[in-house]
Amino acid sequence: MTCAELFRMGESSDSPVRVSLGANMPRIDLTGQRFGRLVTICATSERAVGGSILWRCRCDCGTNVNASCANLRRGAVASCGCLQRDWTKSGKANFKHGYAHSGAESSEFNIWCTMKARCFNPNSEKFPDYGGRGITVCERWLNSFENFLADMGPRPEGKTLDREQVNGNYEPGNCRWATPKEQRANQRPRSLAA
Numbered sequence: 001m002t003c004a005e006l007f008r009m010g011e012s013s014d015s016p017v018r019v020s021l022g023a024n025m026p027r028i029d030l031t032g033q034r035f036g037r038l039v040t041i042c043a044t045s046e047r048a049v050g051g052s053i054l055w056r057c058r059c060d061c062g063t064n065v066n067a068s069c070a071n072l073r074r075g076a077v078a079s080c081g082c083l084q085r086d087w088t089k090s091g092k093a094n095f096k097h098g099y100a101h102s103g104a105e106s107s108e109f110n111i112w113c114t115m116k117a118r119c120f121n122p123n124s125e126k127f128p129d130y131g132g133r134g135i136t137v138c139e140r141w142l143n144s145f146e147n148f149l150a151d152m153g154p155r156p157e158g159k160t161l162d163r164e165q166v167n168g169n170y171e172p173g174n175c176r177w178a179t180p181k182e183q184r185a186n187q188r189p190r191s192l193a194a
């Protein structure tokens with residue numbers, strides 16, 4: 001079955017498409033899996049720098065892009081690029097709504113932005129401890145600062161965003177506002193195995 005045929009199947013069905021690619025079957029089959037806004041269609045014959053297989057993906061906005069298996073799996077790529085554009089746009093929109101007042105480094109809006117950067121921006125200093133470990137942001141919060149604020153409420157003085165399960169994602173059931181002391185009591189144990 002050709003890539004184009006697979007693609008048409010993917011379009012006509014809501015359920016993930018899983019088709020054997022036979023001899024061309026990549027080692028890790030990502031067919032039909034969702035990564036943020038991207039759903040993988042099929043493996044291409046191309047490789048990314050470093051050797052990771054490039055996958056043809058369909059973005060929720062309707063654009064097709066290639067993304068490497070490695071980047072998809074570690075959450076570095078989650079859209080055709082429209083996610084970043086929408087974040088920028090929603091950032092501007094939220095400025096108008098009175099959040100992210102200038103100079104307020106610890107505003108809820110800023111926390112929401114850095115949370116996403118830790119999980120999705122490989123250039124973020126904290127990325128290796130978050131996105132690099134597979135920690136992600138739930139879809140409800142990913143695209144909506146309003147949803148994040150509605151679920152978390154305003155940040156109490158002296159508290160920052162904390163995940164109760166250190167290996168859990170940023171999502172309503174796993175997040176709270178906590179003081180630095182409360183967060184230290186909750187850190188992930190280091191170097192349990194050699």
Ligand SMILES: [Zn+2]
Pocket residue numbers: 037059060061062063079080081082083
């Ligand atoms: Zn897109």
